[in-house]
Structure formats: structure tokens, C-alpha cells
Amino acid sequence: MRTKNTLLFSLISTFFLIFLISIWKILATLQGLSITSFNIEILFIFGFLISLAHLGIGDRIKSFYKSIIFSLIFVFCDGYLIQKLPIWYNVGVFLIIYFFTNKISKYSLIGLKEEHSTQVILFDFLTLFGILFFSFVILFPFYMMLVTSFKTQIALLVNPLDFSINFSQDIKDLFKSYFVIFKSYNFGKYIVTSTIVSVGTVIITLLFAIPAAYAVARLNFFGKTFLSTSILIIYMFPAIVLVIPLYTIFSQLGLRNSIEGLLIVYTATTLPVAIYMLQGYFKSIPKELEEAAILDKLSWFGIITKIIIPLSIPAISSVALYVFMIAWNEFLFSLMFLDNPNSFTLSRAIQYLSGDAETPRQYLMAGSVVVTLPVLFIFVYFEKYLVSGLTAGSVKG
Amino acid sequence: MNDTLANTEKKTAYILTLPAVLLVFSIILFPIFANIWISFKEVELKDIRIPEPRAKKIVKSISDEPTKIKILYKLRNSSLIQEIRDVSFQDNFPKNFEIENLDPRCSYKKYNLKCEFGNWPAKYRENFQVIFATNNGLKIDKKKLKSIKPKLEGKSDNILLNTNFTLKNFKKVLFENEFVDLLLTTFYYTFFGTIGSIVFGILTAQMVNQKFYGRTFMRSVLLFPYVAPVVALAYTWELLLDPNSGTLNSLLLNYQIIETPINLLGQKYIEISILGFDFKLRLALTTVIMFEIWRYFPLAFLFILARLQAIPKELYEAADVDGASPFQKFFKITLPQITAVISILFMIRFIWNFNKFEDVFLLTGGASGTRTLPINVYQQGFAISDIGMGSAVSIVIVVLLLMFMFFYFKLLGKRVDEN
Secondary structure, eight states: OHHHHHHHHHHHHHHHHHHHHHHHHHHHHTBTOOOOOOOHHHHHHHHHHHHHHHHHHTTSSOHHHHHHHHHHHHHHIIIIIIOOOOHHHHHHHHHHHHHHHHHHTTOOTTGGGSTTHHHHHHHHHHHHHHHHHHHHHHHHHHHHHHHHTTSOHHHHHHOTTBOOOOTTSOHHHHTHHHHHHHHTSOHHHHHHHHHHHHHHHHHHHHHHHHHHHHHHHHOOOTTHHHHHHHHHHHHHSOTHHHHHHHHHHHHHHTOTTOHHHHHHHHHHHHHHHHHHHHHHHHHTSOHHHHHHHHHTTOOHHHHIIIIIHHHTHHHHHHHHHHHHHHHHHOOHHHHHHOOSGGGOOHHHHHHHHHHSTTSOHHHHHHHHHHHHHHHHHHHHHTHHHHHHHHHHTTTOO | OHHHHHHHHHHHHHHHHHHHHHHHIIIIIHHHHHHHHHHTSOOBGGGGSOOOEEEEEEEEEOTTOTTEEEEEEEEEESOSSOOEEEEEEEEEOOTTEEESSOOTTEEEETTEEEEEEEEEOTTOEEEEEEEEEESSOOOOOHHHHHHSOOEEEEEOOOTTTSOOOOSHHHHIIIIISOHHHHHHHHHHHHHHHHHHHHHHHHHHHHHHTSOOTTHHHHHHHHHHHHHSOHHHHHHHHHHHHOTTTOHHHHHHHHTTSOSSOOOTTTOSEEEEEETTEEEEEEHHHHHHHHHHHHHHHHHHHHHHHHHHHTSOHHHHHHHHHTTOOHHHHIIIIIHHHHHHHHHHHHHHHHHHHHTOOHHHHHHTTTOTTOOOHHHHHHIIIIISOBHHHHHHHHHHHHHHHHHHHHHHHHHHHHHHHHO
């Protein structure tokens, strides 16, 4: 039992180590180092030996010194005997092994005798593996988007794997793609259009949604249940089936290629979820406050502006941010309704840019960075509000 | 007294909800009915532009005669297929302008030129010319003259409003349009995209529900694909997967894992043999599904994490006392607690994946076996310019969705009854 557990532990931790080093190797390759093999066999032997040695030595040496010794041995073998690589690569390897030996330091030969110990180990390592795997899989495309925008066409043709950024060059050369898309492709104008459309959608949606949500939450009227259920059903309806009739109607009314047209459609598609989210919050506000206000002869307008809105700032901000994000990211309607470059939004402009096969991809990526950064920035900064918005309105998209 | 209060309450409620209701109904419900109407018509993209009478005004001076001026109107019917009836024309001129050659169709009173041109057939063109003389001897301001725009009006039929209906579109959709293939592709895309995002959602939620350093940061990172604009993400993926210079293929070639680049987005099938069995995998479709899962598992993650955090700690403590293993705890405690969330997620994601247009459109444009129903709406309506066909496909989507919802709720209702 003990031998089996020891072997299993070593195997699991070795695979984890191989995974760590492989990710580091991929990232190093993308910095232009010529690494043509993962050397999995050698990594496997090293990892296995480290895990076994760790168990064998146990508490006889302090775990800090143990980690340092293991890391140094590994770096010496990997970095000098097998392949000659720059110092920063080896520092990375050293840190990885140090991290790894630290992680396994809580397991000991005695612990391995406990019930379910292999399952616990497997679970622990799967969690660790999952964290790293998902971080890599998610962040990698974003990372590539960013670094590609700083490269030039020629540099990428010479070595398609070298994404290292040369910081010693002139700022103008470094940000060349950004200067080009703003100067020759009018991205400044598109940012303005996108901002006007998104902020406009937020304002109009709130103007319409707050009174409606208040009525649904508080007042009794015929058709109330019908209204609140139809809000949700309408929300489920796909945008793609609205496209053709709206296109024909907007063409005949001359609303295509206009910001007004987009504002109308975006507001209408975000209204149901805005009403749904707001009425839920309004219901949680104590009724007594309004009853006092009615005694003070405050009209409904007064109640909404003086009591409801000040009390529901968190809910309103989460709706506002959520609606902003939908409008900023929206693509389908802007594709259908805009065909004149003068009225493009950012998303539509990038799609238009990619339609030309001649467009260098670093321009495309610079455009993508420009459209992504504001959203990610808002998301990270206002995460608390946005997550509650996402959970409540998550039917969208 | 009470009655009047209830009445004012009702009135207020209607005033408050009316703007929102009107907007939503006119932009969302009305188009759905308009779709049904259009789907029974033979309409093409070019038919939906209302024909307009147009005039381009050109001002020319006449040499040797500075007090006279020639104005040329290039008249035309903007439509290539429809006639315009009873075209009337009006243009204003500054004072002291006298007309020299009055066309019999026109009249000139108070410096206002009015003409009745009658009916213009499709593609009609005419060069209409008038000459004016000024009697005050001042130099003629050509720019000012040009800035006054003529007004034209006419009547024409709107093809969308007539009552000629046909079943041709539906026949074409159901029998000529490789309908079975379309349906299967849509189903694969929807089903595997949904299942995949839920599975990854469970895994990541379980992961983040444990305590580790950088947990809040991890939660934000996991939501990135869901909040970032689809255009940027799709083009980044396209760049990563490109067969010629894409990063993924370059890396695989560099590590000698593959010998020739794989066109992950442009190849319909790939032959795979596992344990001696050869089978064909729909490669481009699989890649598109992967993108779908990558982009939407955060939503499942968010839902499931919220549910996991609400599970009482005592359940796990009791399990620890009984000596349950981590896997037993997961399958016996966690999974039963999240089935309700999973079934809601399944419905939501299924419906939204079924209607997803942007992702596939941006990645492949519907080529190499990734044509789903929403892509077909776009292709029929805008690439082939057959608006009627596009509408018919939309109607098919709506009907299929309603059927899905009906069966889903029926099944769910039954399960609830049994418990």
C-alpha cells in the first residue's frame, strides 16, 4: 500500500511538473528562443527523482534548503548540460522548481499512509493543474493579441514564433500600429461613435426602465403579470430573427447608417433585462418610505427621483455597466445596419478592416486591443457591480 | 375614495410603463410578425428600396451673356424595377430671375418653378434644361443658386405591402436547402457547445470554490472571455489558428508534433484512427465549438459558483466525520446540489447557442461545414439577397425554439411532479 501510494504520488506530481515546465517552454519559445523539444523523458526522470528524494529525505533537512538544492540541481542539469539557454530562462526554471518543491513539501511518507491519501493528492494537484491550465488557456489569446500589435509584418515573417517586444526602439516605432489605425483608419472617430452609442443606450435604457420597473415592482394594474412574464420571454427571443424585418423597415425609413437607428435597437433589446433587474431590487426597498412620501403629497415623479433612485444606486450602476458592455460589444446589428464607414462602431470597423486581405494583422490586433481594453478595464474596476449584473441578466449572449 | 385611488394608481402605472412597452413591442414583437409576413413573399434586397424621383442640379454660365444662366437638371428614377407615378417637381429661384424657355409641363410663378412630369418607368432618365435671365444686371451667384435644392415627389407601390403571397420560400428552405445537413450542424454546434461549457463551468467553479492564493484574481480572469468583445476574440483566435503563420501551427511544427500545418478553421473533415477504427471528425465545426465553449463556460462557472457557495458547510463536515473521500464528496454532495442550476443553464445556453450568429460568422463565415441556421438567415437574406428566404429560415428557427421550450418545460414539469 505504501509503495503504491508513493509511486502514485510521484507520478502525479511529476506530471504536474512536466506541465509547468512545458508552459514555461512555450512562453520562452514565443520570446524567440529556439527550443525544439520538450524533453519530456528527461523531465519525467527528473521530476520522479525529485518527488522520491523529497519523500526519502523527509524532515532531515529544512524544507527551504531542500527546495533550493533541488532547484539548483535541476537548473544546472537542464540549463547547462542538456541545452544552453539564456539566464532569464533558467531563473524562470529555478522559480518553477522552487514553487513545485514548496507545493509538495506538505506531503510526507507518514501522510501517505492515511485513508484516501491518493485521492486527496489527486484532488489537490487537479486543482493546481486546473488553475494553471485555465489561466493559460484564457490569458494566452489576450497575451498574443497584445504582443502581436507591437510587432511588424517583416519581423513576423522572419520568425513567426518571436513575439519578444523590443523596448529599446523608438516609442513611435513601438506603437506604430496604433498610430496607423488612428491616422489612416480613423479609429478615433469610431471610438467616439462607439462611446456615444454605448453611453446613449445606457441613458435611454435607464430613462425608460426605471419608471417601468417601479410600476412593475410597486403598483397594481391590469396586465401586470402578463407584462412581467412577457419581459422574460421577449428576452429569450433571438436577435437573428429580428434582423431581416428591422433591416427592411429601417431601410424604408432611412434609419440605416445612423446612430439613432442603433440607439433604438440597442435600447429595445436591453430594456427587458434592465427592467427585470431593477424591479427585483426596487421590491427590496421598504415600502414605508414611500408611504411617508405619499403623505407628504409627493407625486410618483418625486417618489422615483427623491426616494427610489438614491436608494438603488448600486442596482442602477450594475444595470448601467451591464448595458454599456452589451452595447459596446454588440456586433450583429452594427454589421447589418452600418455599411457607410462614416458611421461605423469599433466592432464593425475591425470587421471591415479584416475584410481586406491586405491589412497587416498587427493593425487588426491593435484595433482589437483598442476595443477590448475599455471593457476589461471597466470589468476589473467595477467587478463587484458587474458580476451581480451578469448573474441577473445572464440570459444575454 | 378607495376607487379613485386605485384608478390613479392604474393610470400612473400605465404612464410609467407605456414608453418601455411601446419601444419593446415595436422593435421586438412587431418584427417577429413582420417576419411571418415577409416569409410568404418573394422579396429581394433590391425590392425593399422605395423608388424615388431624383434630380441633380447643374448650374452653367453661358459665355458672352453674363446676365443669363443655364440650369440643367439630370432627372432619374432611382429604381431599376419599379415605376413612379405622378412625379411633381418644384424649385425656387432668387428674385429678378425670369425664365426664358418655359417647358409646356411647367409653370413659373413668384420665382417658383413647378412641373408635372407624369409617370416615370423604371430606369427613366431625362436631362431637363431651363435658361434664366436676370434683369438687375448683377453678377449671378452660382454657388447660392446651386445650394437651393429642388423638391420631387411621386407615388409608387411598396412591394412589401401588396397581398401576393407564395409558399415558395418554405418549400425551398425545407426541400432544396440541404435542410437536414443544416439542422444537424446546428444541433451539433448547440448541443456540444452547451454540454462543454457546462462541464468546464463545473470544473472551474469547483476549483475556485477552494481556498488558494489569488482566488479573486482567478475569478476575474475566468470571466474575461465572456466580457470581451467577440470581434476581437474571434480575430485573435483566427490569427492563432491560421495554417500558414498561425502561432499554434508554428509551435506544433517547431516541436515536431505535426509535419504539415493543420487548417483548423478551413478543413471540413479530418481522418482520425483510434484503436484501428477510422472515423471522420468535423474539424472546422469542432474548432468553432471549442471557441464557443471557451467563450461561454464563464457564465456556467458564475452560476455554479454562486450555488456552490450557498451549500451548507455542515454537509461536508458530516461527510468528513463519516470518512468520505474527496470524490465521494463531489459526487454525493456537490453534484446533487447543483443539478437544478445545471438544468436552467442547459436551457439558457441551448437557446442562445442555437441562435448564435457572430461567433461562427467571424471565425469561418459559415464555410467548411459550419453553416448553422442563423448563418443561413444571413446568407439567404444578404449574400444571396433573397429577403423572403431569409425570413422563412428565421421562422423555422422560431418554430424549432418554441418546440424545444415546449418539450423542455413539459419534461421539467414531469420531473417536478415526481419529486
